[in-house]
Amino acid sequence: MAEKKIRVLVAKPGLDGHDRGAKVVARSFRDAGFEVIYTGLRQTPEQIVAAAVQEDVDVVAMSLLSGAHGTLMPKVVNLLKEQGAGDKLVIGGGVIPDDDIPALLEAGIAAVYTPGTPTSEPIEFIKANVK
Amino acid sequence: MDLVQQVREGNRVAIARLITQAENEAPEAIAALRELYPDTGRARLIGITGPPGSGKSTLTDKLVKELRKRGKSVGVVAIDPTSPFTGGAILGDRIRMSDLALDKGVFIRSMGTRGSLGGLSKATHDAIKILDASGYEYIIIETVGVGQSEVDIVKTADTTVVVSVPGLGDDIQAIKAGIMEIGDLFVVNKADRDGAERVVNEIRYMLDLNPDKEGWHPPILKTIAAQNQGIIELVDNINEHLDYLQESGEIVNRRKERISSEINDLILKRFSQKVTEQLAREDYLEHQLDKILKKEENPFNVVDQVVEKLLNN
Ligand SMILES: Nc1nc2c(ncn2[C@@H]2O[C@H](COP(=O)(O)OP(=O)(O)OP(=O)(O)O)[C@@H](O)[C@H]2O)c(=O)[nH]1
Numbered sequence: 001m002a003e004k005k006i007r008v009l010v011a012k013p014g015l016d017g018h019d020r021g022a023k024v025v026a027r028s029f030r031d032a033g034f035e036v037i038y039t040g041l042r043q044t045p046e047q048i049v050a051a052a053v054q055e056d057v058d059v060v061a062m063s064l065l066s067g068a069h070g071t072l073m074p075k076v077v078n079l080l081k082e083q084g085a086g087d088k089l090v091i092g093g094g095v096i097p098d099d100d101i102p103a104l105l106e107a108g109i110a111a112v113y114t115p116g117t118p119t120s121e122p123i124e125f126i127k128a129n130v131k
Numbered sequence: 132m133d134l135v136q137q138v139r140e141g142n143r144v145a146i147a148r149l150i151t152q153a154e155n156e157a158p159e160a161i162a163a164l165r166e167l168y169p170d171t172g173r174a175r176l177i178g179i180t181g182p183p184g185s186g187k188s189t190l191t192d193k194l195v196k197e198l199r200k201r202g203k204s205v206g207v208v209a210i211d212p213t214s215p216f217t218g219g220a221i222l223g224d225r226i227r228m229s230d231l232a233l234d235k236g237v238f239i240r241s242m243g244t245r246g247s248l249g250g251l252s253k254a255t256h257d258a259i260k261i262l263d264a265s266g267y268e269y270i271i272i273e274t275v276g277v278g279q280s281e282v283d284i285v286k287t288a289d290t291t292v293v294v295s296v297p298g299l300g301d302d303i304q305a306i307k308a309g310i311m312e313i314g315d316l317f318v319v320n321k322a323d324r325d326g327a328e329r330v331v332n333e334i335r336y337m338l339d340l341n342p343d344k345e346g347w348h349p350p351i352l353k354t355i356a357a358q359n360q361g362i363i364e365l366v367d368n369i370n371e372h373l374d375y376l377q378e379s380g381e382i383v384n385r386r387k388e389r390i391s392s393e394i395n396d397l398i399l400k401r402f403s404q405k406v407t408e409q410l411a412r413e414d415y416l417e418h419q420l421d422k423i424l425k426k427e428e429n430p431f432n433v434v435d436q437v438v439e440k441l442l443n444n
């Protein structure tokens with residue numbers, strides 16, 4: 001049996017128009033040996049979940065700047081559960097006020113990263129938590 | 132319900148899981164593929180190959196949309212290169228196919244080559260079988276951006292579409308070197324750019340040097356995938372080729388070739404696993420290496436001994 005490879009969907013939900021951050025994350029994940037599925041800008045939660053299901057990723061990593069994290073991230077978690085894919089690890093990063101983080105964790109986001117976090121942190125977290 | 136039955140019924144979570152298991156060479160995947168095998172062979176397999184950035188994913192997106200208009204369900208397997216250094220990959224073909232994500236008649240799977248060199252990934256054939264068995268009527272396989280020798284697609288697809296674009300300079304040279312022979316259809320994409328007509332002429336010239344394959348004269352089509360131009364003609368031509376394969380009986384030859392090459396690959400793979408195991412097991416090689424260095428033994432004798440051992444096992 002070949003070594004299992006960790007597959008990560010890097011998604012950019014919301015309306016903001018650039019994906020520099022998401023691309024940096026995608027590259028660092030690749031360099032960590034992950035298979036990164038990158039879906040591009042302005043994805044709806046429905047599109048993200050459909051891609052996550054078809055790609056059978058272990059992790060859905062969302063990068064957000066638009067301030068809509070409070071609704072978009074939990075929506076992804078719920079849709080995954082509805083579609084029988086609730087076992088995937090969902091993590092998020094972006095400009096997220098500290099005060100909002102507990103609610104996101106409560107909603108099933110496994111980890112939340114704010115700007116300035118070294119990418120080694122999510123990488124270690126993923127390696128430790130993907131079964 | 133078991134995974135195989137769920138795949139047969141088109142359950143998307145199940146299809147995706149089984150493809151993952153096949154990629155990881157899990158024993159249960161082989162068992163499932165054995166069971167699903169009688170359900171395969173119904174889909175029409177279309178390969179899309181061509182240089183990096185020539186518009187393969189954009190074309191695939193538009194092809195799928197046209198096939199959907201015609202009421203067909205479509206599976207897509209899109210392959211991008213795995214980094215040989217880290218084993219990681221960025222699979223970006225989906226970027227061009229975003230608005231297909233929610234269509235229940237479409238299933239898109241991205242795969243990394245994971246060390247495979249022929250333009251496909253190790254488990255491409257398994258993924259195709261799984262999508263085929265779950266009822267997708269067309270399956271489009273987008274290869275990695277090919278240089279010249281990555282031509283495994285021709286052993287995989289019923290119809291191989293070779294994409295080129297104007298302005299690549301020595302691109303035609305690359306085509307000449309290897310992928311000219313494999314095209315059932317040629318597409319000159321980005322026909323909105325200067326030089327498209329010249330590329331068409333060059334391809335026509337190259338084709339004239341080759342005798343018609345099996346009585347089929349490969350058409351050369353111009354497309355502007357980004358503007359959805361030329362796509363209807365492309366789908367019509369693909370269908371014509373598929374009909375031709377069926378009417379001429381050529382489809383049987385192609386599929387026989389495909390199966391025989393697959394069997395060959397699987398046998399080689401199993402042997403190479405055994406060889407690796409055998410050599411690792413006994414420290415045998417280590418011991419022989421010293422002898423070979425002292426010229427008390429030579430590599431040829433050692434090979435004979437190892438092979439004999441393997442065959443007697
Ligand atoms: N001008 C022009 N640009 C196009 C056309 N078709 C695609 N493109 C652009 O070409 C670029 C590459 O397109 P892709 O579809 O990603 O190409 P690809 O062959 O799949 O690329 P790889 O998978 O990386 O090898 C994108 O920016 C497309 O928008 C076209 O007909 N004309």
Ligand SMILES: [Mg+2]
Nearest residue numbers: 187188224273
């Ligand atoms: Mg592509």
